[in-house]
Amino acid sequence: MDPTVYQKYTYVNYHLKSLLRSWKQLKPNFEAKITTVSPIIKLMLIQSLVQIKKRILEANLKLVNVNDYLHLICTIHHLDSIRTDLLYKPNMGADLCCIAWNTISDIDLLRHKIEGIQTIPFQKLPYEFQSRLVALLPPRDAGVFKVSGKTALKSVNQRGMFATTLIIARNDIDYENIKKAYGGNTVYDILSTKRFLNSAKCYVRTGLCINMDSVDKFDSIVNKVFGVFCLLELQGRYTWRHAIQFMNISKNVRYVYLKYGMQLEVDDFDEFFEAVVQVLCGQKDVLMVVIHCPHLDLTFEQRIKQCVENRTSFDVVFPIEYLQLDIMDPTLYQKYTYVDYHLKALLRAWKQLKPQFEAKLASKILPTVKPILLQSLVQIRKRILEANLKLVHLNDYLYVICTIYRDDSLRTNLHNKPNTGVHLCCTAWNIISDIDLLRDKFEDIQPVPFQKLPYEFQSRLVALLSPRDLVAFKISGKTALNNVDRRGMFASTLVIARNNINYENIKKVYGGNTLYDILSTKRFLASEMCYVSSGLCINMDSIDKFDRSVNLVCGIYCLIELQGQYTWRHAIHLMNTSKNVRYVCLKYGMQLEVDNFEEFFEAVVKFLGQQKDVLVLDIHCPHLDVTFEQRMKAYVEDRTNFDVIFPLDCLVIYKLPKLCSA
Numbered sequence: 001m002d003p004t005v006y007q008k009y010t011y012v013n014y015h016l017k018s019l020l021r022s023w024k025q026l027k028p029n030f031e032a033k034i035t036t037v038s039p040i041i042k043l044m045l046i047q048s049l050v051q052i053k054k055r056i057l058e059a060n061l062k063l064v065n066v067n068d069y070l071h072l073i074c075t076i077h078h079l080d081s082i083r084t085d086l087l088y089k090p091n092m093g094a095d096l097c098c099i100a101w102n103t104i105s106d107i108d109l110l111r112h113k114i115e116g117i118q119t120i121p122f123q124k125l126p127y128e129f130q131s132r133l134v135a136l137l138p139p140r141d142a143g144v145f146k147v148s149g150k151t152a153l154k155s156v157n158q159r160g161m162f163a164t165t166l167i168i169a170r171n172d173i174d175y176e177n178i179k180k181a182y183g184g185n186t187v188y189d190i191l192s193t194k195r196f197l198n199s200a201k202c203y204v205r206t207g208l209c210i211n212m213d214s215v216d217k218f219d220s221i222v223n224k225v226f227g228v229f230c231l232l233e234l235q236g237r238y239t240w241r242h243a244i245q246f247m248n249i250s251k252n253v254r255y256v257y258l259k260y261g262m263q264l265e266v267d268d269f270d271e272f273f274e275a276v277v278q279v280l281c282g283q284k285d286v287l288m289v290v291i292h293c294p295h296l297d298l299t300f301e302q303r304i305k306q307c308v309e310n311r312t313s314f315d316v317v318f319p320i321e322y323l324q325l326d327i328m329d330p331t332l333y334q335k336y337t338y339v340d341y342h343l344k345a346l347l348r349a350w351k352q353l354k355p356q357f358e359a360k361l362a363s364k365i366l367p368t369v370k371p372i373l374l375q376s377l378v379q380i381r382k383r384i385l386e387a388n389l390k391l392v393h394l395n396d397y398l399y400v401i402c403t404i405y406r407d408d409s410l411r412t413n414l415h416n417k418p419n420t421g422v423h424l425c426c427t428a429w430n431i432i433s434d435i436d437l438l439r440d441k442f443e444d445i446q447p448v449p450f451q452k453l454p455y456e457f458q459s460r461l462v463a464l465l466s467p468r469d470l471v472a473f474k475i476s477g478k479t480a481l482n483n484v485d486r487r488g489m490f491a492s493t494l495v496i497a498r499n500n501i502n503y504e505n506i507k508k509v510y511g512g513n514t515l516y517d518i519l520s521t522k523r524f525l526a527s528e529m530c531y532v533s534s535g536l537c538i539n540m541d542s543i544d545k546f547d548r549s550v551n552l553v554c555g556i557y558c559l560i561e562l563q564g565q566y567t568w569r570h571a572i573h574l575m576n577t578s579k580n581v582r583y584v585c586l587k588y589g590m591q592l593e594v595d596n597f598e599e600f601f602e603a604v605v606k607f608l609g610q611q612k613d614v615l616v617l618d619i620h621c622p623h624l625d626v627t628f629e630q631r632m633k634a635y636v637e638d639r640t641n642f643d644v645i646f647p648l649d650c651l652v653i654y655k656l657p658k659l660c661s662a
Helices: 003-032 039-077 080-088 093-114 127-136 139-148 150-159 172-182 193-197 215-221 240-249 266-282 300-311 330-362 370-405 408-416 421-442 455-464 467-476 478-487 500-510 521-525 543-549 568-577 594-610 628-639
Strands: 161-169 188-192 202-212 225-227 231-236 255-258 288-291 489-497 516-520 530-540 553-555 559-564 583-586 616-620 643-645 650-654
Touching: 003 039, 003 093, 039 093, 039 288, 127 150, 139 150, 139 202, 150 161, 161 172, 161 193, 172 188, 188 193, 193 215, 202 215, 215 240, 225 240, 231 240, 240 255, 240 266, 266 288, 266 300, 330 370, 330 421, 370 421, 370 616, 370 650, 455 478, 467 478, 467 489, 467 530, 478 489, 489 500, 489 521, 500 516, 516 521, 521 543, 530 543, 543 568, 553 568, 559 568, 568 583, 568 594, 594 628, 628 643, 628 650
Parallel strands: 161 188, 161 202, 202 225, 202 231, 231 255, 255 288, 489 516, 489 530, 530 553, 530 559, 559 583, 583 616
Antiparallel strands: 616 650, 643 650
């Protein structure tokens, strides 16, 4: 919140509270004058009430506007704590606005009394008149009227279903959890999926929140809802057409949340974009549409941004990608800065020393000098190795922190930014190899270029190399690559693309990096076996393909990332294939039923106990049953020394590595 917005919010909030406090003091004075007032005084009292109401109404509308603005800012920057305060904290934000609306209603009621308009309690009306009156009420008024008492509620329910905010729960457990949170608030109507499917049409006045586990159920309800709701939230198994239909039901939509689970294929992107543009242009009050899209094709974000910004006045951002968190405390920052600087200084020093050592090779070296040069190389290598290992440990630590706090910008910098993080470590490993090569030359060990060896000897040598050495050897040249490929598939980081578009997008990002082997699903499934030494990333669109792929992979990879249509058994199998796993990311799409929770928990605990190096297990779980997170947390923390947290619709099991002293 920048200072100007904070100042405005503070003033508007304070001003409205002052007006409400003043009314609380004045109300008894007005009530005392109702029965003993002359005609002249009556006009003055009514005029005073009109002025008070006007001031409260104007102040409240200003707070509503500021709340809308802050709600938008909180969504963009993922400031969930502020948004929670705005929506749920007593005497603040939305709650303060509701108090003001109720106060305005009280003032109107008091005006009626002073004007001699006597109200009749609804329950005292004849039954037939009650039914007739409820039948004549506009749907919007029926939704408000039903919360005024039990008699009103029963009469409205006989006419049909009218809700202020309607919440459809996914299952019984979801229903009970929502009931605990909102059950005491008359503004919320919470229904199970079964009950709602058996009901007639429902009018919704303010908010519509639906979470269902099948497309068929969404098909059944899309024509059951009508109204003037301003908030729409969908979650579960629904299609983009369902989303567009619901968005067009009400002409007052302001906030739309299309949460995880929306089915949208690449072929339908343009049609979906066109429909969204039509909603944004046709709905005069809409403020934002939030689409949770990590399970969609990689091109989705940039394509919808271009389409929307070119054709409407709306802006498009990707909040998770731009989220900045100050997660590095001063001590950690100081340690990282020192280790990074120290390693770079050693590498710069070697860059200056290397020509001097190479010059010695070209000249005649005295027998007494050679041991000194070799000892110098050993010392330089040792210093670079120690500094590099410290940076590796720091990178591990920061990777876990970034996963916990979802700081993707820092994690991306650690992995992809030149001369930083992982790239700097790789540079150091290459220099250590250069030093080893230089030592061999000083010891008169002369390497023979591979391509100069006889063909039969090349083949024999490749056949004798260990799988791990083959991964490093294959990138040394075309001849080496061709020989290794004849033996089989060996990869440093293996990336399996979901489809052609996914393949092309990955190629654009990582295609120039020899450490990445990027394969289409079809080509990978046609192979016999693949050895992976560092990272395994698989994105496939069917369980059958995962069934075939789990038996094709072997190796000592430390990172595994799965996405698409896969089961929890696929995940556990691939996690246990390598004994060096450190990082696991089970992205959206993992199929895991409630009945299998205990078996999955047990398999994860066993994995954590057997894998000595594992640091983090990141499970994207918004599509799973609502009990998953708490049950998994209790199970893992009771049986292991790992911690469990829930950042942004994910569950992260982690153990912070110990940091070496700088």
